[in-house]
Amino acid sequence: xxxxxxxxxxxxxxxxxxxxxxxAKKLGKDLNSIFSFIEKxxxxxxxNTEPLTSIAETTLKLRKDEIKSQNIRxxxxxxxxxxxxxFFVVPxxxx
Amino acid sequence: xxxxxxxxxxxxxxxIKKKELSSAEVTIAFIERSKKSKKLNTFISENYxxxxxxxxxxxxxxxxxxxxxxxxxxxxDLFCTKNIRTTAGxxxxxxxxxxxxxxxxxxxxxxGGIIIGKLxxxxxxxxxxxxxxxxxxxxxxVSENLVPGGSSGGSSxxxxxxxxxxxxxxxxxxxxxQPASFTGTVGLKPTYGxxxxxxxVAFASxxxxxxxxxxxxxxxxxxxxxxxxxxTKDSTSVEFKRENYLNNLNENxxxxxxxxxxxxxxxxxxxxxxxxxxxxxxxxxxxxGEIIEISLPNTNYALPTYYIVAPAEASxxxxxxxxxxxxxxxxxxxxxxxxxxTRSEGFGDEVKRRIxxxxxxxxxxxxxxxxxxxxxxxxxxxxxFDEAYKKVDxxxxxxxxxxAFKIGEKLNDPVSMYLNxxxxxxxxxxxxxxxxxxxxxxxxxxxxxLQVIGKAFDEQSILNIALALEKNIxxxxxxxxxxxx
Numbered sequence: 001x002x003x004x005x006x007x008x009x010x011x012x013x014x015x016x017x018x019x020x021x022x023x024a025k026k027l028g029k030d031l032n033s034i035f036s037f038i039e040k041x042x043x044x045x046x047x048n049t050e051p052l053t054s055i056a057e058t059t060l061k062l063r064k065d066e067i068k069s070q071n072i073r074x075x076x077x078x079x080x081x082x083x084x085x086x087f088f089v090v091p092x093x094x095x
Numbered sequence: 096x097x098x099x100x101x102x103x104x105x106x107x108x109x110x111i112k113k114k115e116l117s118s119a120e121v122t123i124a125f126i127e128r129s130k131k132s133k134k135l136n137t138f139i140s141e142n143y144x145x146x147x148x149x150x151x152x153x154x155x156x157x158x159x160x161x162x163x164x165x166x167x168x169x170x171x172d173l174f175c176t177k178n179i180r181t182t183a184g185x186x187x188x189x190x191x192x193x194x195x196x197x198x199x200x201x202x203x204x205x206x207g208g209i210i211i212g213k214l215x216x217x218x219x220x221x222x223x224x225x226x227x228x229x230x231x232x233x234x235x236x237v238s239e240n241l242v243p244g245g246s247s248g249g250s251s252x253x254x255x256x257x258x259x260x261x262x263x264x265x266x267x268x269x270x271x272x273q274p275a276s277f278t279g280t281v282g283l284k285p286t287y288g289x290x291x292x293x294x295x296v297a298f299a300s301x302x303x304x305x306x307x308x309x310x311x312x313x314x315x316x317x318x319x320x321x322x323x324x325x326x327t328k329d330s331t332s333v334e335f336k337r338e339n340y341l342n343n344l345n346e347n348x349x350x351x352x353x354x355x356x357x358x359x360x361x362x363x364x365x366x367x368x369x370x371x372x373x374x375x376x377x378x379x380x381x382x383x384g385e386i387i388e389i390s391l392p393n394t395n396y397a398l399p400t401y402y403i404v405a406p407a408e409a410s411x412x413x414x415x416x417x418x419x420x421x422x423x424x425x426x427x428x429x430x431x432x433x434x435x436x437t438r439s440e441g442f443g444d445e446v447k448r449r450i451x452x453x454x455x456x457x458x459x460x461x462x463x464x465x466x467x468x469x470x471x472x473x474x475x476x477x478x479x480f481d482e483a484y485k486k487v488d489x490x491x492x493x494x495x496x497x498x499a500f501k502i503g504e505k506l507n508d509p510v511s512m513y514l515n516x517x518x519x520x521x522x523x524x525x526x527x528x529x530x531x532x533x534x535x536x537x538x539x540x541x542x543x544x545l546q547v548i549g550k551a552f553d554e555q556s557i558l559n560i561a562l563a564l565e566k567n568i569x570x571x572x573x574x575x576x577x578x579x580x
Contacts, residue, residue, distance in 0.1 A: 003455075015410065015454040016417070017447055018435035030448055030509055031455070037510050038399045041468055044475070051470035052477060054301055055287045055526030056331045063327065075194035079421035088419050091430050 003031045099124035100257040104314035107260050111164045118165025122150035125167045126211060129258040134578040135234045137253040139172045140180045140213040149209045161207030162321050169259040171250045172213035173220055174200045175294040183296040184218040184228035187416050187423045187441030197294025198326045199263060199305045206321050214262065215249030218443045220270055220298045222246050223515040227445040232502055235278055236574050237541055241499045244274030250308050251278040255574060261309045261318050265295060267302045268401055269519025272531035275308055276494035276544030279533040279572035281315045282308045286551045287526035288333030291326035299408035302523040312532065312562045316340035319554060338555045346563045349383035354487035358394035359518060361496060367537045368493045375491050375534060375545045378567040387487050391479040396472050397521040398513060403456050403469035410453025416441060477525045484550050489560055492518050494531040494544035518546060528554045532561045533570040540573060
């Protein structure tokens with residue numbers, strides 16, 4: 001299998017990372033060499049194998065639904081690149 | 096008396112407790128040496144003035160019951176530290192100052208530790224040479240222009256250069272053990288669930304573990320004891336009986352069954368690595384341990400599995416860097432354009448590469464072929480270890496397939512860079528504990544490490560085996576301070 005330029009552009013769109021044509025070509029080359037290495041997994045028959053989704057394989061613990069952090073609005077906003085009063089500011093979305 | 100910075104962690108603790116040294120003396124000694132060592136590029140952020148202040152406060156009312164009484168420690172810049180900038184080696188977090196403390200660093204602070212700075216690492220811990228850091232590569236104190244390993248390369252370099260008496264790293268596929276091996280130091284990756292992941296910048300959540308990096312096994316035991324706890328803030332933290340690893344440390348390995356996996360004898364492995372392994376085997380036998388040949392048949396599939404699972408989880412974890420709530424933001428014509436430019440300019444090449452691999456293997460039409468397949472193979476790899484542990488108590492392997500390489504040598508060949516982690520990655524996939532200890536030098540004089548892999552939650556056994564090996568090897572790091580004028 002090979003990953004063509006169109007696919008690279010599609011992945012970059014899905015990843016929300018803009019790339020120019022030159023970068024896309026180089027990335028395509030890297031991805032192809034990585035995926036040809038990954039293809040090795042196809043040698044294995046895993047029809048009857050259960051996927052391992054978590055190594056801890058325990059059921060998650062329940063806890064009381066109670067507020068632990070209070071009055072942290074300023075903390076939350078502190079590292080924001082753009083804010084206005086109590087809001088994060090983003091480029092205009094609604095016309 | 097020898098230099099303060101030549102002392103090991105347990106020795107320093109002892110001297111402070113006996114009032115032979117004050118916290119301020121120790122803290123200033125490490126800071127002064129760090130100031131003279133800028134050439135290594137180990138620190139991303141310094142916390143020197145604040146640390147000295149804290150040391151003086153400690154000395155005014157010292158609490159000698161603490162396990163790290165006024166001990167200065169520099170930590171990998173992947174741990175969130177309250178009011179100290181935390182970058183993860185990335186431009187996208189260049190100005191991020193956490194408003195909370197990671198559990199592991201909190202544990203260190205609670206035991207009297209003093210944070211002197213944040214150490215360089217590969218961007219988002221993605222790398223094996225510390226060359227992907229936005230803050231530049233790190234020098235290995237062993238020799239000029241040699242990589243210190245990665246991703247915890249700033250940690251391994253600072254430790255080996257004696258800029259910190261001990262440090263902490265994170266290990267997703269070998270990021271503690273490989274740099275430890277490259278710098279002649281000890282590094283331990285605990286069992287998944289032993290150390291809390293709360294407050295650690297996430298890379299691949301089902302693989303990430305924090306662990307200690309130290310000069311010897313004794314120091315390592317002390318650090319693990321401090322770092323490991325059950326934490327409700329991490330939903331995968333595991334409740335189990337944590338030992339007093341330092342007190343229980345015991346070099347008697349009589350009757351211990353140690354497995355030697357034949358699949359780890361990889362083609363083209365330097366002769367020195369094989370000899371090192373034989374040396375380890377000989378020591379185990381001489382100390383009454385039993386050597387048993389074992390098979391981990393799916394070893395060769397571990398790296399391809401890792402390079403699906405880790406990027407997939409990374410692509411999800413790193414989706415949060417969108418330039419809205421924190422971190423770097425680029426200007427865009429609209430919201431989507433802002434996202435795309437922010438991520439394009441904020442992430443480095445290796446991180447982008449891995450996000451894109453991850454996005455691809457999780458995308459519609461490819462999920463079953465790649466991601467699900469990898470999760471199934473991960474099960475097979477774990478089963479291999481489960482089988483092996485029916486016959487043995489621990490497993491001995493080399494830590495890496497080669498010694499440290501030159502800066503720039505492998506940067507343009509991602510697959511060859513990934514092969515560095517061939518002996519360490521399977522352990523993360525299986526969630527097991529493993530320790531790397533320095534065991535010899537190659538003909539260039541660069542350090543080489545041996546890895547002891549344990550059963551889940553049996554850190555004590557691998558520490559004990561590592562101690563027996565350490566005592567018989569008496570490794571000496573030949574570091575000449577070449578970077579200090």
